[in-house]
Amino acid sequence: xxxxxxxxxxxxxxxxxxxxxxxxxxxxxxxxxxxxxxxxxxxxxxxxxxxxxxxxxxxxxxxxxxxxxxxxxxxxxxxxxxxxxxxxxxxxxxxxxxxxxxxxxxxxxxxxxxxxxxxxxxxxxxxxxxxxxxxxxxxxxxxxxxxxxxxxxxxxxxxxxxxxxxxxxxxxxxxxxxxxxxxxxxxxxxxxxxxxxxxxxxxxxxxxxxxxxxxxxxxxx
Amino acid sequence: xxxxxxxxxxxxxxxxxxxxxxxxxxxxxxxxxxxxxxxxxxxxxxxxxxxxxxxxxxxxxxxxxxxxxxxxxxxxxxxxxxxxxxxxxxxxxxxxxxxxxxxxxxxxxxxxxxxxxxxxxxxxxxxxxxxxxxxxxxxxxxxxxxxxxxxxxxxxxxxxxxxxxxxxxxxxxxxxxxxxxxxxxxxxxxxxxxxxxxxxxxxxxxxxxxxxxxxxxxxxxxxxxxxxxxxxxxxxxxxxxxxxxxxxxxxxxxxxxxxxxxxxxxxxxxxxxxxxxxxxxxxxxxxxxxxxxxxxxxxxxxxxxxxxxxxxxxxxxxxxxxxxxxxxxxxxxxxxxxxxxxxxxxxxxxxxxxxxxxxxxxxxxxxxxxxxxxxxxxxxxxxxxxxxxxxxxxxxxxxxxxxxxxxxxxxxxxxxxxxxxxxxxxxxxxxxxxxxxxxxxxxxxxxxxxxxxxxxxxxxxxx
Numbered sequence: 001x002x003x004x005x006x007x008x009x010x011x012x013x014x015x016x017x018x019x020x021x022x023x024x025x026x027x028x029x030x031x032x033x034x035x036x037x038x039x040x041x042x043x044x045x046x047x048x049x050x051x052x053x054x055x056x057x058x059x060x061x062x063x064x065x066x067x068x069x070x071x072x073x074x075x076x077x078x079x080x081x082x083x084x085x086x087x088x089x090x091x092x093x094x095x096x097x098x099x100x101x102x103x104x105x106x107x108x109x110x111x112x113x114x115x116x117x118x119x120x121x122x123x124x125x126x127x128x129x130x131x132x133x134x135x136x137x138x139x140x141x142x143x144x145x146x147x148x149x150x151x152x153x154x155x156x157x158x159x160x161x162x163x164x165x166x167x168x169x170x171x172x173x174x175x176x177x178x179x180x181x182x183x184x185x186x187x188x189x190x191x192x193x194x195x196x197x198x199x200x201x202x203x204x205x206x207x208x209x210x211x212x213x214x215x216x217x218x219x220x221x
Numbered sequence: 222x223x224x225x226x227x228x229x230x231x232x233x234x235x236x237x238x239x240x241x242x243x244x245x246x247x248x249x250x251x252x253x254x255x256x257x258x259x260x261x262x263x264x265x266x267x268x269x270x271x272x273x274x275x276x277x278x279x280x281x282x283x284x285x286x287x288x289x290x291x292x293x294x295x296x297x298x299x300x301x302x303x304x305x306x307x308x309x310x311x312x313x314x315x316x317x318x319x320x321x322x323x324x325x326x327x328x329x330x331x332x333x334x335x336x337x338x339x340x341x342x343x344x345x346x347x348x349x350x351x352x353x354x355x356x357x358x359x360x361x362x363x364x365x366x367x368x369x370x371x372x373x374x375x376x377x378x379x380x381x382x383x384x385x386x387x388x389x390x391x392x393x394x395x396x397x398x399x400x401x402x403x404x405x406x407x408x409x410x411x412x413x414x415x416x417x418x419x420x421x422x423x424x425x426x427x428x429x430x431x432x433x434x435x436x437x438x439x440x441x442x443x444x445x446x447x448x449x450x451x452x453x454x455x456x457x458x459x460x461x462x463x464x465x466x467x468x469x470x471x472x473x474x475x476x477x478x479x480x481x482x483x484x485x486x487x488x489x490x491x492x493x494x495x496x497x498x499x500x501x502x503x504x505x506x507x508x509x510x511x512x513x514x515x516x517x518x519x520x521x522x523x524x525x526x527x528x529x530x531x532x533x534x535x536x537x538x539x540x541x542x543x544x545x546x547x548x549x550x551x552x553x554x555x556x557x558x559x560x561x562x563x564x565x566x567x568x569x570x571x572x573x574x575x576x577x578x579x580x581x582x583x584x585x586x587x588x589x590x591x592x593x594x595x596x597x598x599x600x601x602x603x604x605x606x607x608x609x610x611x612x613x614x615x616x617x618x619x620x621x622x623x624x625x626x627x628x629x630x631x632x633x634x635x636x637x638x639x640x641x642x643x644x645x646x647x648x649x650x651x652x653x654x655x656x657x658x659x660x661x662x663x664x665x666x667x668x669x670x671x672x673x674x675x676x677x678x679x680x681x682x683x684x
Binding site: 104 | 474475477478479480481482483484485486487489490492493496498501505508509511512513515519551553554555557558559560594598
């Protein structure tokens, strides 16, 4: 997916962009609302991550202007305040959702998916790999005529493995990305999801391989 | 607070002052009344005495006839007995012919001005240690062929008359005093009534919560308006100061959360780059700690908001089903992420309630966060609105690890269950929920479910 990140802190923007790149997203960074306007004029984005206080204005006013100009790229507000009042206000002004800083990237990913799904997929969310088509928004893989539904963690696991095909991911890395950090997860939990995904991928021409002592990787057979 | 603020002013009691003023004024009025009644009674008795005296002296003068060898006086005993009926009075009389004593008491004083004819002249004087009222008339008589001026003077003591006047005055004074004594409770009541509006205003101000900064809207008499205005002025200044603090908190939250986000994101990036398990463990702890601090901050802000709104209480009609629906929708991505199935019941139709929608949203959000946090992957959370005949219940049922220990104790501030393990949390969540319930006349009931897991229910009796 292509993100526009509107955030005035250069360091945070870089870190968030790197972190989103890890999820396989392309991210452009605008440090001001003026820059954001220029980015939006020059390229289509699937989603805007919009901070509230920016050097040249309030993100909420920017959003309100965007909406009144009938430009309706999906927007997730990044708020520093978790107050219900702020949230109601941002949603009233046309934000699709909001996320409180500092955010959990797994949650952000889930929210982005929910927003895009609700909007009926702004961009083509399908991806072809080996012998199957993966639709992240529909949470399904299609092998020939057959469509198989993926559960949330199978989907997430497939997304991670597909972000760098052929590369091995360690168990602990997958656990960090698949589960929220405050969940209590045993090291073996990942095996359950790998097993399930492997079954879903049967006949897809892709192989989910266990590398003993190293981790897992996905590659075309 | 009101009380301690009034102390430095000397603690003068307006009520006591009013009562004392009433008593003093009453005493003066009673004395004045007694004096006036005495004076009037004295005048009245004198007038009646004068009438009798006048009639008597005229009768005496009528009874004087000139005879060959001088004058003949025929005392009118009927008239004297009338004088005697006026009490234990003594009577003196004197008849003078051309100024020379003819009969009676020679030393009885002469009138201050000579009477002309039968129109009596009245005056008072002291005679033989007694106060006398006197009347004189004069007649011309031919005595021994000479026209002579005969002056008849009749005096009567005033013992009885004065006593009657005094008695009357005393009775009047007693009656007035009794009247005032009866009026005293009325005066106390009146003082109370006058001070009532002040007391009520004090009660209205004192009954306010510490965060209620709306202007005082209270019907007060015109005289109390300046006081009310200065109270409201103070409140307005306080609110302005508080609003500045709120802006400051928002700004501070923003300033703190941005670097926290950086810490968390960098730690996650570092985590993906390290191969060293020990470093990875440290980085995980950092990420977890950042998550916890931000969650605690959220809950502290929520808590402050709930307390603030409990006092403000912007209540109105609301559709609780829609609020529950919205909270379920907002938390859906988190549930999905954890593969927790969320089912709902009783949300299809509007359920009307009276209350503060934001507070309900905060409460339900906290209940939902809790349920999702303690429910394992592939677990199930059920959210239901169940109206019954006596109450409205909003239930959040999870099949998590349940609760250990006394469920009621969990509601205490910063208290967490005995079995939370590593799950992050500040322990404020249920306190917030319980305060929202209490502000709406309901309560939070947390109980283990028979099938395992926890049932958190908000129960509101129908008003």
